[in-house]
Amino acid sequence: MHHQIPPPPLMLAGKKALIVGVANESSIAYGCAKAFTDMGAEVALTYQNEKARPFVQPVATELDAALFLPLDVTQPDQLDAVFAAIEAKWGQLDLLVHSIAFAPKADLQGGLLQSSAEGFAMAMDISCHSFLRLARRAVPLMRDGGSLFAMSYHGAEKVVPHYNLMGPVKAALESSCRYLAYELGPKGIRVHAISPGPIATRAASGLKEFDVMLAHAVSEAPLGEGVDVIDVGRTCAYLASPCARHMTGSTVYVDGGLNIMA
Numbered sequence: 538m539h540h541q542i543p544p545p546p547l548m549l550a551g552k553k554a555l556i557v558g559v560a561n562e563s564s565i566a567y568g569c570a571k572a573f574t575d576m577g578a579e580v581a582l583t584y585q586n587e588k589a590r591p592f593v594q595p596v597a598t599e600l601d602a603a604l605f606l607p608l609d610v611t612q613p614d615q616l617d618a619v620f621a622a623i624e625a626k627w628g629q630l631d632l633l634v635h636s637i638a639f640a641p642k643a644d645l646q647g648g649l650l651q652s653s654a655e656g657f658a659m660a661m662d663i664s665c666h667s668f669l670r671l672a673r674r675a676v677p678l679m680r681d682g683g684s685l686f687a688m689s690y691h692g693a694e695k696v697v698p699h700y701n702l703m704g705p706v707k708a709a710l711e712s713s714c715r716y717l718a719y720e721l722g723p724k725g726i727r728v729h730a731i732s733p734g735p736i737a738t739r740a741a742s743g744l745k746e747f748d749v750m751l752a753h754a755v756s757e758a759p760l761g762e763g764v765d766v767i768d769v770g771r772t773c774a775y776l777a778s779p780c781a782r783h784m785t786g787s788t789v790y791v792d793g794g795l796n797i798m799a
């Protein structure tokens with residue numbers, strides 16, 4: 538379904554972006570990186586570990602990434618190293634995309650009532666608090682203001698069967714975006730949660746009956762088709778651009794309107 542629509546003009550010319558969460562070319566983070574570079578930005582990409590690296594490397598090559606570094610967000614040294622490299626390379630940062638989530642399989646698939654304290658805490662740490670850890674390091678480099686994005690899902694707001702503990706975790710992520718928007722507004726830094734409709738990615742394959750969710754989204758969304766990762770990336774690019782300079786703190790749906798349906 539990829540885009541017959543020509544890429545928009547160089548709305549992000551000269552901007553520097555850190556994008557965390559590319560696993561492969563199906564990743565939402567890939568869509569962001571592709572849309573940003575199409576619109577003139579330079580990107581720094583990370584890979585979770587050596588096992589992930591060969592799948593992320595082709596994306597770094599395709600998009601001519603200025604930096605390509607390991608980052609597991611549970612490793613503070615790696616977080617520090619990524620931002621030190623950004624400072625050395627660019628001296629500043631304009632855009633940050635957090636597009637990662639994790640929950641142990643048993644906790645994810647077992648229903649909220651049964652989720653373990655450890656599994657819940659791990660999901661919250663990797664899927665929510667890591668956004669704050671990234672933001673805390675990004676803010677000092679956003680000398681001319683900037684934009685922060687985190688990927689959420691409608692299961693934060695309404696009950697979506699099988700989304701389980703990720704519902705409350707994404708609710709915390711969306712709320713964190715609002716509080717960060719409040720705290721960072723005076724610095725000219727805007728913050729959004731992006732809420733894509735279902736997209737077949739590696740992370741999505743961990744959800745029970747994801748294919749049912751996807752089919753429902755396509756048949757019920759007012760715009761009548763699934764969303765792809767480039768759509769999500771282009772929406773982020775618009776929000777990061779001066780066209781959206783008075784928007785912050787929102788949860789922005791990129792779901793063909795699915796969220797308005799009963």
Ligand code: NAD
Nearest residue numbers: 558559560564565585609610637638688735736738739740
């Ligand atoms: P994906 O599998 O392509 O990306 C998930 C990424 O999380 C991977 O790159 C993985 O390496 C990374 N990750 C997990 N644990 C990590 C850690 N400890 N340190 C660093 N990185 C880690 O899947 P995706 O669907 O593109 O997911 C991206 C985001 O979009 C997630 O927050 C997900 O919840 C959200 N989202 C996905 C959908 C969908 O239907 N696919 C819909 C709405 C929101």
